[in-house]
Amino acid sequence: MSANKYEEIAQAAIRLFQQKGYHATSVQDIADEVGLQKGSLYHYISSKEELLMKIAHQSISGFNRRLEKIIDMEVNHREKLFMAVQTHITVVAANMQMTTVLLREAFSLAEPHATIIQELTDRYLDLWTRIIDEGIAAGEFKPGNSRLKALAILGACNWLYRWYETDGPLSADEISKVFADIFLDGVAYHKPGGSIPPS
Amino acid sequence: MSANKYEEIAQAAIRLFQQKGYHATSVQDIADEVGLQKGSLYHYISSKEELLMKIAHQSISGFNRRLEKIIDMEVNHREKLFMAVQTHITVVAANMQMTTVLLREAFSLAEPHATIIQELTDRYLDLWTRIIDEGIAAGEFKPGNSRLKALAILGACNWLYRWYETDGPLSADEISKVFADIFLDGVAYHKPGGSIPPS
Amino acid sequence: MSANKYEEIAQAAIRLFQQKGYHATSVQDIADEVGLQKGSLYHYISSKEELLMKIAHQSISGFNRRLEKIIDMEVNHREKLFMAVQTHITVVAANMQMTTVLLREAFSLAEPHATIIQELTDRYLDLWTRIIDEGIAAGEFKPGNSRLKALAILGACNWLYRWYETDGPLSADEISKVFADIFLDGVAYHKPGGSIPPS
Amino acid sequence: MSANKYEEIAQAAIRLFQQKGYHATSVQDIADEVGLQKGSLYHYISSKEELLMKIAHQSISGFNRRLEKIIDMEVNHREKLFMAVQTHITVVAANMQMTTVLLREAFSLAEPHATIIQELTDRYLDLWTRIIDEGIAAGEFKPGNSRLKALAILGACNWLYRWYETDGPLSADEISKVFADIFLDGVAYHKPGGSIPPS
DNA sequence: AATGAATGAGCCTTCATTCAT
DNA sequence: GATGAATGAAGGCTCATTCAT
Structure with missing residues (x-):
């Protein structure tokens, strides 16, 4: 074969x-x-579903592998979050079709495949949560429900598969910068003297 | 009938x-x-697809109607964005099944239905973009690609249909606060004297 | 339906x-x-196999039902064995196709159907064994492995599905007489004073 | 090859x-x-069916060859029938799988194979019939439809493939004795002075 | 002698939809 | 308004067999 x-x-x-x-x-x-x-x-x-499974598995595994590498890097936590966002967005943009299959079609997987993909997906969320948690622990990020924050960021990044155009005007890098900026600092101007880290 | x-x-x-x-x-x-x-x-x-269409249409129309009302309100733009987030999340949480059908299944619609739903969805994104734009125009939000920012926020909010649990510990309001806080001010502490609006 | x-x-x-x-x-x-x-x-x-199952089930159930009735009759045991043989042969002859499906095709049944038919078939053998056993107990039949004798008789009778011709010259009754005669008294002449029951 | x-x-x-x-x-x-x-x-x-044909052919040929040898032996006819039964049962027991293929699967043979096997099978029945006929002619067996009697005996013996267990408690010899006894003398005690050969 | 890619016909089953009653 | 019989196309999958290498 x-x-x-x-x-x-x-x-x-x-x-x-x-x-x-x-x-x-x-x-x-x-x-x-x-x-x-x-x-x-x-x-x-061996079956049509096996094909779907292989695709979904390869896709989510790639996301996990890349994020694990980033987590192991020794950079400050703003930087780390930025890299995570950038990497995710770059991968989505470079593999729009595969990512779409993962995010839209993996739902059609039956057991035991569904559970396997679900676990890998859960793991991916855990990694994002860890990035937030470590940023908080380091005093770089504001405290709060880190899992919820990870879900917000991951949701925004995943959503790309719904609107990103490979031949469109926006590069993955441009998008990453805007996204990371929002996640880190928000869309609003800050009230002067506002949320300053306690020292 | x-x-x-x-x-x-x-x-x-x-x-x-x-x-x-x-x-x-x-x-x-x-x-x-x-x-x-x-x-x-x-x-x-008249057909199975008509059923899907009706559901998707009702769902996206509801989102649009609500957001239009918010846009027409006279509050500051931080507040308006917060309300938009809160309303969207509340609706998703209160109508998880219908929202799931809209966001996951409407893809199966054939023409002409697909285009109709797409247009309503585009319109919804336009409304979010307008909220950002107006916040920028009012000097409350930082300048930048407003549509991209709207996509980030909307993506994060839509993603709820993938993880929100109706009987889980998090209320729509709690989620809304965390999410709006991220979108407005980010997860990171700000460098003192940082992004202050130009005067 | x-x-x-x-x-x-x-x-x-x-x-x-x-x-x-x-x-x-x-x-x-x-x-x-x-x-x-x-x-x-x-x-x-609901499936092709269900059809096979229904046929096999109806067939073996009919055999069981009829034999149970005979067992309950109050006749001597030679007579009872004759009736069992006659009834079995008559049913096979009158339902050649169905009997063939039972005896030749039920093997293709998957679980749980296979086991159900097997149990009914086992039960049928039990009934035949009982006829022999009771004849022995009554002193009409010679002692010996009754189940083995039942298998001999039942095998001979079942085998009809392989050679009986509905439009052939032999009636079920003629066959029954010959078969019962063999099972009861054998094909050979007896040595004078031979196997006489102990008194 | x-x-x-x-x-x-x-x-x-x-x-x-x-x-x-x-x-x-x-x-x-x-x-x-x-x-x-x-x-x-x-x-x-050359084909899957050829394999089935070869197996069936070898099996039925073996039965025929062995029975022909027995027929040629010079023993009394009770003895001859006993040997035929014993040999058949011994062969079935020693070649359960092959016999099962012959008796259960040869039906799937298409022409011209089906006819060939059928003819060999007919021939086998003829041999059994001859044993009965010669026993009758010799005055050892009761007169009657010899082919029908052969079918009874052969059916009982063939049926072994459905219930014989290679590792079970019954040896081919034990079965042979019980079976031959039934075929020769029946399961019932004889009425004294009963079926004595005419002199 | 052995491979393994490819065929093409056929298999059982599902399903959205229609329509006479 | 409701039924349920019938359609007919399509679905995923299996398989005996062939053949170039």
Whole structure:
């Protein structure tokens, strides 16, 4: 079983699942896309769902791996949050289709796949929460419900899959700067002498 | 055709579309839920998709209507953004199932429905953008790409449908406060004398 | 769901399963036979296997029911064994197709169906064994492994499904007489003064 | 093409056909069992059905060959019938899997194979019938429909494939004794002075 | 001798929708 | 208004067999 062909099939699946959705994509569609008979696909995959699973797994694993690396870096916490945002947004922008499949279609996974993806997704949220927590502990971030804050930031960043245009005018870097600025300092001007860290 | 029965069907559809997804919900499922035969449903609905459309339309229209009211209020812009956030989150929390159908399932709509929902969604983003724009114009918010900022805030707020638990420990109000605080002032402490509005 | 139509489908299934075998009969074949679309069959049946199960169940249940009645009769044990043989053979002959499905195709049943049919089949053997046992206890039959004897008799009688011809020259009654005679007294002449019951 | 490998494949097929049935056994299953790829099997066999045919043919031929030898022996006819029963049962018991394939699966054979096996099977019945006939002619067996009697005896003996357990408590010899006793003298005690051969 | 990619027909089942009653 | 029988297209998947390498 040539790994090339499998990769080709997976790429076709990513494209189609993104365009039409998992349920609306038939195995026939995928076969057509790679120029095989429907039945021939099954030399490479064991089921349509397995394909979805592989895609989702690869996607969320990538996010986790990258964030873990960032967490291990020795930079201040503003910087770390910025890098996390930037990396996430860069990955989403560079892998719009795959990310869309992860965020929109993984819901169609049955057990035991659903749970596996859910756990990896939970882990990803944990990592973001840790970034906030460590920023608070270091006195760089304001105290508060760190998980909730992580959800706000992660939600905003994930939402990109719904509106980002690969050929649009905004680069991932530009978006990252604006987003990180909001998360760190907000959209409003601050009242002078306002929220200064206690010393 | 009793409007009551239609409403009952729509509620069943909302519940089922949320639980199993639009594609995985069969017309039979809906019929079972309301105690009718599959064929009888078609006295009330013209198609399964129409049901999805109605739900999505009602949902996004509600968001728009509420946000328009807020925009028309005469309060300062920090306050207005807070209210927008609070209202959105309250609505999501109070209508988790319907919001989930809007945000997760409306993608399955075919034309012309897809475009109609897309336009209402675009309009909703426009309203958020206007709130930011007006805050900037009033000197309360920092200048910048307002649409991008609106997308960040809206994304964070929409994402609630993925994690909010109706019977969980967090109230919509608590979440709103944390979220609005992040959007307005960020998670970080500010460097003293930092981003002060130019005078 | 008209019971008539179901019965018609079941009859078609019996005919086809007998002619071609369960696996070689497609749902399409059955649908063709009753003049429905393949999909329409599923208004009446829940699966192809359910059809096989129903047939097998009805068949073995009939055998059990009839044998239980005979066991309860008050006749001597030679007579009782004769009636059991006659009844079994008559039923096989009158329901060749259904019996063939039971004896040849029930093997294709998956769990939990396989076990259910197996238990009913075991029960049938138990009933035959009881007939032998009671004949022995009454001093009419020679002692010995009654279950083994039941298996010999039942095997001979079941085997009918392999060779009996509905339009052939032999009636069920003629066969019954020959078979019962063999089981009771054997094919050989007895050595004079031979196996006489102890007094 | 090594005959060894072919034999290995045939053995695997016997095992699988017996366990799962002919239709439920895939060529892949057989290939797995012998550690070849599916495609490689076709260096040894020309089709799945050919495999079934070979097995069935070998099995029924063995039965015929053995019975012919017995028929040629010079012993009295009670003895001859006993040996026929004993031999048949011993072969079934010693080759349960192969016999099961013959008796349960050969039905799946298409033409011309089906007819060939049928003829060999008919021939086997003829041999049994001859044993009865010759016993009658010799005055050892009671007159009557010899073919029918052969069918009774053969049916009982064939049925073993449905219940015999290789590791069970009953040896082929014990079964043979009980079976032959039934066929020769029946299960019942005889009325004194009863069926004595006319002199 | 062995592989493994590919075929193409066929399998059982589901389903949204229609319509006569 | 309600039924339930019927449709017909499509769905995911299996499989015996072929063949170039």
